[in-house]
Amino acid sequence: MQKFKWQRIVLKVGSALIAPDQDGCRSRYLLTIAQFIVRCRAQGIEVILVSSGSVAAGSHLFPEQEQRSVTMKKAMAAAGQTEMMAMWDRFFDFPSAQILLTHGDLRDRERYTSIRETVFTLLEHGVLPIINENDTVTTDDLKVGDNDNLSAMVAAAADADALMIFSDVDGLYDKNPNLHEDAVLLPEIESIDESIYAMAGCATSAVGTGGMKTKIEAAEKATSHGITTYILNGFKEETFNRLLAGDNPGTIFTPYEKPMQEAVHWMTHTANEQGEVVVEGSINESSNRENGCIRSDEILAVHGEFGVGDTILVRSDDGTRLAKATANYSSCLLSFIADNEQSEFSEKMQDSIGPVVSEKDIALLEKS
Ligand SMILES: Nc1ncnc2c1ncn2[C@@H]1O[C@H](COP(=O)(O)OP(=O)(O)O)[C@@H](O)[C@H]1O
Numbered sequence: 193m194q195k196f197k198w199q200r201i202v203l204k205v206g207s208a209l210i211a212p213d214q215d216g217c218r219s220r221y222l223l224t225i226a227q228f229i230v231r232c233r234a235q236g237i238e239v240i241l242v243s244s245g246s247v248a249a250g251s252h253l254f255p256e257q258e259q260r261s262v263t264m265k266k267a268m269a270a271a272g273q274t275e276m277m278a279m280w281d282r283f284f285d286f287p288s289a290q291i292l293l294t295h296g297d298l299r300d301r302e303r304y305t306s307i308r309e310t311v312f313t314l315l316e317h318g319v320l321p322i323i324n325e326n327d328t329v330t331t332d333d334l335k336v337g338d339n340d341n342l343s344a345m346v347a348a349a350a351d352a353d354a355l356m357i358f359s360d361v362d363g364l365y366d367k368n369p370n371l372h373e374d375a376v377l378l379p380e381i382e383s384i385d386e387s388i389y390a391m392a393g394c395a396t397s398a399v400g401t402g403g404m405k406t407k408i409e410a411a412e413k414a415t416s417h418g419i420t421t422y423i424l425n426g427f428k429e430e431t432f433n434r435l436l437a438g439d440n441p442g443t444i445f446t447p448y449e450k451p452m453q454e455a456v457h458w459m460t461h462t463a464n465e466q467g468e469v470v471v472e473g474s475i476n477e478s479s480n481r482e483n484g485c486i487r488s489d490e491i492l493a494v495h496g497e498f499g500v501g502d503t504i505l506v507r508s509d510d511g512t513r514l515a516k517a518t519a520n521y522s523s524c525l526l527s528f529i530a531d532n533e534q535s536e537f538s539e540k541m542q543d544s545i546g547p548v549v550s551e552k553d554i555a556l557l558e559k560s
Pocket residue numbers: 205206207208358359360361363364365366367368369370391392393394395396397399400401402403404
């Protein structure tokens with residue numbers, strides 16, 4: 193069996209563990225998780241906590257019949273977040289730090305880099321980063337939407353070697369165990385495909401978001417970056433003892449043998465496209481494109497508004513998503529150049545700026 197040999201781990205704690213009876217934060221399960229964090233740190237393992245539960249923790253402060261509105265949920269998150277942080281902080285005799293993020297922060301390369309640096313600095317100084325989505329400021333466009341995916345983005349940003357998702361079930365089953373008595377726990381998943389997603393149902397608790405689907409998405413994101421991912425039962429004390437003994441008490445997803453590089457991973461799994469360029473055929477059909485380098489004379493259409501440095505999608509004329517890339521041109525300039533590709537201006541422009549996307553800033557999406 194595998195030893196507990198990690199150097200840097202991200203622990204994701206679901207809402208049901210924070211506020212199990214929706215009457216504010218409870219220490220019932222958090223105490224065991226806090227002890228686990230203390231034990232990991234005592235072994236020299238760096239820990240980052242992604243804690244859900246602000247909405248569930250804050251719900252008792254607001255009338256039940258109004259809790260479904262988005263505005264009310266944001267208010268619950270704002271109030272619950274302080275309650276939750278106070279609870280976590282009380283367990284530790286080392287300092288902790290709150291980081292609240294949106295997808296808007298993570299998909300912006302500069303802000304992403306700044307988040308990475310802050311996390312590394314906190315870890316270097318022995319401070320426990322506690323991360324949640326900044327629910328109060330999110331909009332549909334800005335949010336990650338669930339902390340499973342957020343925790344995988346955090347694990348990749350932090351160069352963690354393991355992601356442990358603590359939930360209210362023992363792991364991934366072949367069907368929802370809360371609805372099917374004969375569901376079977378799957379201890380190890382070596383690769384994630386449609387058949388794995390087909391097993392995942394929604395959350396059945398009143399406070400969970402995303403159920404198993406978002407946990408599998410998180411596992412896919414994390415394992416593609418070389419991060420071993422677990423889904424575990426945070427209600428059971430034995431989970432933590434078995435983990436420290438090097439055992440697998442839930443479901444383990446094995447990491448890719450050839451993980452993506454950090455920048456390519458970020459572009460594939462964290463950044464989302466601001467616009468797209470349409471080219472003919474597949475990415476390797478043109479000699480220019482062998483290395484993923486695309487020039488304007490290959491562009492059939494430009495969609496959306498983007499600026500230099502934004503992430504764009506490269507799509508084939510048959511609709512296939514070929515690659516994500518960093519734009520070297522704004523959409524406006526690119527449309528002009530593509531429409532006037534024979535002009536002297538277009539040629540001069542490309543000679544000085546270079547290709548539309550360059551080989552070092554492209555993440556291929558096509559399966560080879
Ligand atoms: N195949 C499955 N295996 C395990 N749990 C599943 C499965 N499909 C759906 N679920 C549901 O997912 C829930 C866990 O997700 P969720 O409620 O979002 O937890 P959390 O708040 O910890 O993120 C389980 O309680 C279960 O009802």
